Amino acid sequence: LPAGIQGSLFSVSNVVLQSAVNSLGAAAVSACAACNTIENYAFFTTTQFNQTAVTFVGQGVGARDMKKIKNTVRICIACVTVIGGVFGGLIILFREPLLKIFVPDSAEAIAIGMERIVVMGLTYILCAYMDVLSGGLRGLGVSLTPMLITMVGIIGTRFFWVYAVFPSHHTLTELFISYPVSWLLCVAAQLPLFLHCRRKLERSLAE
Numbered sequence: 001l002p003a004g005i006q007g008s009l010f011s012v013s014n015v016v017l018q019s020a021v022n023s024l025g026a027a028a029v030s031a032c033a034a035c036n037t038i039e040n041y042a043f044f045t046t047t048q049f050n051q052t053a054v055t056f057v058g059q060g061v062g063a064r065d066m067k068k069i070k071n072t073v074r075i076c077i078a079c080v081t082v083i084g085g086v087f088g089g090l091i092i093l094f095r096e097p098l099l100k101i102f103v104p105d106s107a108e109a110i111a112i113g114m115e116r117i118v119v120m121g122l123t124y125i126l127c128a129y130m131d132v133l134s135g136g137l138r139g140l141g142v143s144l145t146p147m148l149i150t151m152v153g154i155i156g157t158r159f160f161w162v163y164a165v166f167p168s169h170h171t172l173t174e175l176f177i178s179y180p181v182s183w184l185l186c187v188a189a190q191l192p193l194f195l196h197c198r199r200k201l202e203r204s205l206a207e
Helices: 002-022 026-062 066-093 095-102 107-123 125-139 144-169 172-176 178-206
Strands: none
Touching (some): 002 144, 026 066, 026 095, 066 107, 066 178, 107 172
16 A cells, blocks of 8 residues: 555656646647656666565565575666666667657757756666665565655655745756655665664564
């Protein structure tokens, strides 16, 4: 249930951001729609490691195997780093021809889309780290806290950004930066929590 709620929270935050994009005109809306399609190819290659972490960390807990728990998260982090770097680099490198597939007749939309893809391509690996840590926590049996972290880190940050930061300059770059900022805050909260829960389990198994 917490995992399902967490997934829906992302949709809520995206609706808020989309409302801000809509205020910037038709070209911005077209650009972001095209970018979403392109970026999803990169996101979907790494988000599956969330379930990988849940499965194998959970198996490690059941087998009382701390080595498996540690290795699972390390391997998942290494995989998303490599895959995220490759796909992020590819969508940045080919951003203009990719955008022309979706908005061939709008130079303004292409310019906006290129700006967004650079921001997202360079930083979306933070989202992958967030997914892996969230999966690792669930594998350890901690489900509610990742949902609360997402609620504060994703929805809270993006609501604050749209209604407090974005109006001051009203630029798309400023709006796009809310994505990596929210991911980074979640990772900063999840990492120490995961390490704490793992150490707690390790002490329990040792006793």
